[in-house]
Amino acid sequence: MKLTGAQIVWECLQREGVEVVFGYPGGASLPIYDALHDYNIHHVLVRHEQGAAHMADGYARASGKVGVALATSGPGATNLVTGIATAMMDSVPVVFITAQVHSKLIGYDAFQEVDVTGITLPITKHNYLVTDVKDIAHTLREAFYIARTGRPGPVLVDITKDAQQNSIEYDPDSEPIHLRGYRPTALPVEDDIQKAVTMIHSAKRPVILAGHGVLQSGAMKEVLEFAERTQTPVAMTLLGISGFPASHPLNLGMMGMHGEAWVNHAIQDADLLLAFGMRFDDRVTGDVRRYATHARKIHIDIDPAEINKNVRVDLALVGDLSQTLEQILKHVKPGRHDEWLASINEMKGSSSVRDIQNLPDNGHLYAAHVINDLWNITKGNAVIVTDVGQNQMWTAQYYRQDNPSQFITSGGLGTMGFGLPAGIGAKFGQPDKEVWVICGDGGFQMTQAELATAAQEGIKVNIAILNNGYLGMVRQWQEFFYDRRYSATPMKSPDFIKIADAHGLTGMRVTTRADVETAIQTARETEGTVVIDFRVEKEDSVYPMVPTGSELKEMIRRPLPAAVAVNEAVKVEA
Template structure:
């Protein structure tokens, strides 16, 4: 059997049903095998960055490891942004890249790039397979590393002669061979007991929940724990979908564009229980003033996340999925009436809101409309910018793994291919990319992919003619000098959609918003909706970079 065939057999053993990829010179032997492959579907993208984000979106929405494939050199380097995006958000992904023939490696051969070197800082691990004998074991290791512990992308670089050389292949290895890799899943019993004692004593405890809870599918465990111990929950951008919107203990997002009541709760709490979160600067604001009255318990599967930014009083290393139920057993049933009453008061005094308008379409209004109209299992992806923050603030998430957004790296151009990947993994579900008119243009070429494979993703462009988030900072901190953020409706998105064979709708009046959404959701195919929105709407509230969380600024609100 040749290496290309062996690779496909290995992928099938790993349960891979879809690969997002693009052909090229050195991967010809592999594509030749894929030509007659029945069990794995290859989705042909239009740019390799799209393939990486699709594998990522597929993974986030299904929980399975996403797979993307590119040829050597430029094909492989085009994956880099997608790999870095997955790395920052701990998404399990295996990126397969072709490489020049082994004797040519290091010779500056045609389409040669040192992918192992280039991606080293943005992968959980990577491999260059130089011998067909190592191929199967390497694939086993790669999938194991990507999907276990704190997940992340793994790149496997595959020279052309590894695809073409022959070997007897009978059995896919049962076990990874990794003597230096043993993630901890079970939390220390002693630490869990100590945590329960701290929780018992706390008057104003607060759960600060991050993507680790989503990744370990521990939403239910989280809610059970929070309800028993009566502890309010604030979530990071990565965990907006871990708690159903409107839950009595839910405070929404914290941080730079978090709710006032979430940020006040952090600043007033006497015990902060961080679960699967990593104290990102967009969350903490000024670190020295973060949660000044609180002891901190940190539950995380990655020991290096603990005390990285802020010294933690009690670490528990392990999976949230295992630790939360243990902790639920240890804690007593409690009520924090006074604390929750205080929070209710903040919610009343400082609600998350915006000033609606009848003369123009407010972007927040569009998001609220979508939220009201769709089913609970609808998957929302976003690009990066104002629309992303409004989606986090004004869409009511109801189910785990329904919010796919580039939190760590902040990758513009992520949402649309991620939506296609999510649609590939969830054929029956409605998948919507909430986008800005800037971001959508970064991977718009994937519209061809959506049309060709009939992935009926819906793109909602909140079109204000600006690179809105940067413009907002220029307005607030750079004296309204809008340096290169004015993009002025320069693209006719309706015609663009039609050029690709998709449906395009432009919406300019508030009363047409609902009708357009209805029409788009009912349409059996990809749709681009261009909502012409209020131009200089800002995201509020806002903690200016480097300020303490309690120091939020706000424009004029109704």
């Protein structure tokens, strides 16, 4: 059949199983949008292309499928850049399709022309410029293949307007894709598997470091089996949260800058670290020169570029985590580390009682109270999407996840404004799930225009704004390291209730702990998207905190309230 390039775009998306596309039209992309009328793919009209990128990202993380975002040339394409970089840093499979000016105009500074492939080269797994209609179909097939295989990541396809408008006889290609030099399915050799098994059997104080790769590989079952068989405790990276059940007795909690104190101590005291699908990010390791110096290290990762990049390891197993653990589990014998686990429990001491228990009931509303109550009310079953900053860390600490792929956040890039659009995308990815967006007043305002998208789509997303009147995490650093000189961090916000009402949505304001449960329950029972403005303690901080460049054990902890401090002193004297 004879089709235009624009029609071929939708034919390809349909064949890839795409059900929803997030985008914003423009002059160069008009042929693609005109052709959409003939296809049964749902298009979500965003209010800013950055929102489209984050929605496609949230959709991909929640659904396990490839997300798709569509933008026009010039500013439409450049508005995607932050979202592309976010997906790249967190290894999320998204295909970005951008329209480009007519091929004869490229290089002449035509209206809304920009070299988007040049701009995005460092922040995509791969990208393409398509100038001939004959190349559209196989390029899109390759794009989806690259995005979803190996270490997932974003791929951009830039298509000129004439390639969209021209026609050819379209014959769908079903041959397997082979790309020269691209080997996404490598597995470790048996000799290395045996070396790993020997190291595992000889360890007395092992710790598993579970990263985002656990979820992306679908290795949750294998990690659980390995941990239980070897009685090895599991520490989570931020993006690894939900890859191992929070309620499991072997789950230590989150590691790193804002991780649990006992987790960081356990890592530093370990004699074997098993890094499963994580990349030893600086927020995880602290000072790498003093990172787990007594531990031998086994690193399993699908991307060879991550091996020895940040931390030197004793054994590298390059391959898919799930398949590699399957090989290891064939040889690993049951083991016990009762003494090691007992020592970790002893390390917890009084700090195993959450900081939330020590917050005084002084009539102020603390963010930790909000998150803890939300977790209790939803029974930990909601899909939680956060923005970036204090809200993100409090959520990671207090909303304990037992279900995979239900904690969605921007980790590597730390993108403020991610929460709301990613939450909308997550709802499309898991439409039957309860979705909560948790954000700060700063991050929410960066992409609050996407409330209009939620309203137009009629979807149900609940939004909890932890409103403290500051750019909270930056303010916290100013408090700790800049003598409380709060430069450019106090923030005046609009009336979020009126903002919600202006979009035809429901808004509520909460100022006391006593009203938190009622507000959450009302939001859950109200049709459509709901915005709750939680007026939380202004100068509260996330504890503990490992200052940048410090050793993991060098943590700033929450000062105990006077009454608690006296009781602790009495216990010490006793």
